[in-house]
Amino acid sequence: MNKIDFNTTKLTQALVRCKSVTPADDGALQIIEDHLNSIGFNCTALSFSDPNSYDVKNLFASIGSSGKHLAFAGHTDVVPAGNEESWRFPPFSATIENDKLYGRGAEDMKSNIACFMSAANQFIKKYGKNFGGKISFIITGDEEGNAINGTPKIMEWTKEQNIKIDHCIVGEPTSDKAIGDKIKIGRRGSINFFLTVKGIQGHTANGHRAENPVHHLTKLLTNILSEPLDNGNEYFLATSIQVPTFDVGNSAHNVIPEYARATINIRFNDHHTAESLINWIKIKINEVFADLKNASCSLTEEISARSFINKKGELTDIMSKSIAEATGRNEKPQLATDGGTSDARFIKNYCETAELGIRNQTLHQIDEFVYLKDLEDLEKLYLKILENYFFKN
Ligand SMILES: [Zn+2]
Structure with missing residues (x-):
């Protein structure tokens, strides 16, 4: 020693x-x-x-x-x-x-x-x-x-x-x-949402027989990004929503794809909890998809840190x-x-x-x-x- x-x-x-x-x-x-x-x-x-x-x-x-x-x-x-x-x-x-x-x-x-x-x-x-x-x-x-x-x-x-x-x-x-x-x-806390929208694949010339998941997913993301979740407070920055990935994986411009996927990462302050954000995103999904017969959106989440x-x-x-x-x-x-x-x-x-x-x-x-x-x-x-x-x- x-x-x-x-x-x-x-x-x-x-x-x-x-x-x-x-x-x-x-x-x-x-x-x-x-x-x-x-x-x-x-x-x-x-x-x-x-x-x-x-x-x-x-x-x-x-x-x-x-x-x-x-x-x-x-x-x-x-x-x-x-x-x-x-x-x-x-x-x-x-x-x-x-x-x-x-x-x-x-x-x-x-x-x-x-x-x-x-x-x-x-x-x-x-x-x-x-x-x-x-x-x-x-x-x-x-x-x-x-x-x-x-x-x-x-x-x-x-x-x-x-x-x-x-x-x-x-x-x-x-x-x-x-x-x-x-x-x-x-x-701040951090949560990832993984969204997969399933539509119906088809020819772009026959749009009426297909269902384009890209259109529904972009509408959902637009709604999600349309207004800030909060303005922050004395100790925290405003909650930030980012869309780091958007994938269709479709190389043919005459094919309507079956799937479209996106990830959302939210860095959140103490106005929210992981649970309240999961509820919030489910409501947003419901607003877009509840009345659709041929398209659906599945959601998984990963809580990487709580605020x-x-x-x-x-x-x-x-x-x-x-x-x-x-x-x-x-x-x-x-x-x-x-x-x-x-x-x-x-x-x-x-x-x-x-x-x-x-x-x-x-x-x-x-x-x-x-x-x-x-x-x-x-x-x-x-x-x-x-x-x-x-x-x-
Ligand atoms: Zn250290």
Whole structure:
């Protein structure tokens, strides 16, 4: 075991040097466990299996007893490096050049874990183990993969253990131009509809003996696109409807085809649910097809993400206050719902959850890096949040 050192830069380097491409761990969780153990955290390694997925190692660690319970959630797994030859430095070397630390996972999200660990270390050194609350780490080895054996199972486990978490900070890279200028409090949902219209094939010269599915499908799509579903709100963009595919597969211009198909992708805000949109599209289909004898429309759907929002609450208030204090900036952080998915979608069912981390710049790219100065600023900010969370409310 290496010497226990809570220097954020060194800790980030140690984590980046573990080649933990999902679901490999390569020692990353052990580094976290050793560090947290050394300052009095109780660590539980949680390995989960499932017939539908690969096995995954996870870690739950906590310190403190009664009082408010704040958790930090993160993942040690990373996406593949891609073509290693294209990297400026080997992707798992964690090389520092000038003011930057390069490596796969540097931004997404090993640096964030290192910053929160260093902040927790300082907090415990300053206030002791009995500070009147509880701090936990929820660390998974599978956020970038299918997550079956990751955060959802850790959260189920906490429930079985009667561990009640009040608030959770997910350490994904959310900042934009400066540390703490953007917090994520939810995200849009996504649903795909697959439409197949069946008509009657025939000669284009004998239209009266055929039934053209293209005409009915275009009418349906026109109705669907005729007006916006909503205008968005304070936290969400307007729901967007896109028709990414329209296929007839007919190469003969004198044949009326039997089938026409289209896909609709809807990115929706919290004015809708997947279920309400399924109902809505069924009504639209019915309006066009109910009275047709020779054409019908079949529908299948795929819900790829549900929308959610954590309304502004105690946690985001403490975060905003801490950001102002730690950075000296006056403008409030942006509360956003854009971007891709994160494990916040699993944790928000258990407690108020918000995402706050390093600047979102190069994640998943070749030459992923973080600025060393950002590590310092984020550690300072996380410490300020811990102090405000436990002592000033
Ligand atoms: Zn991530």
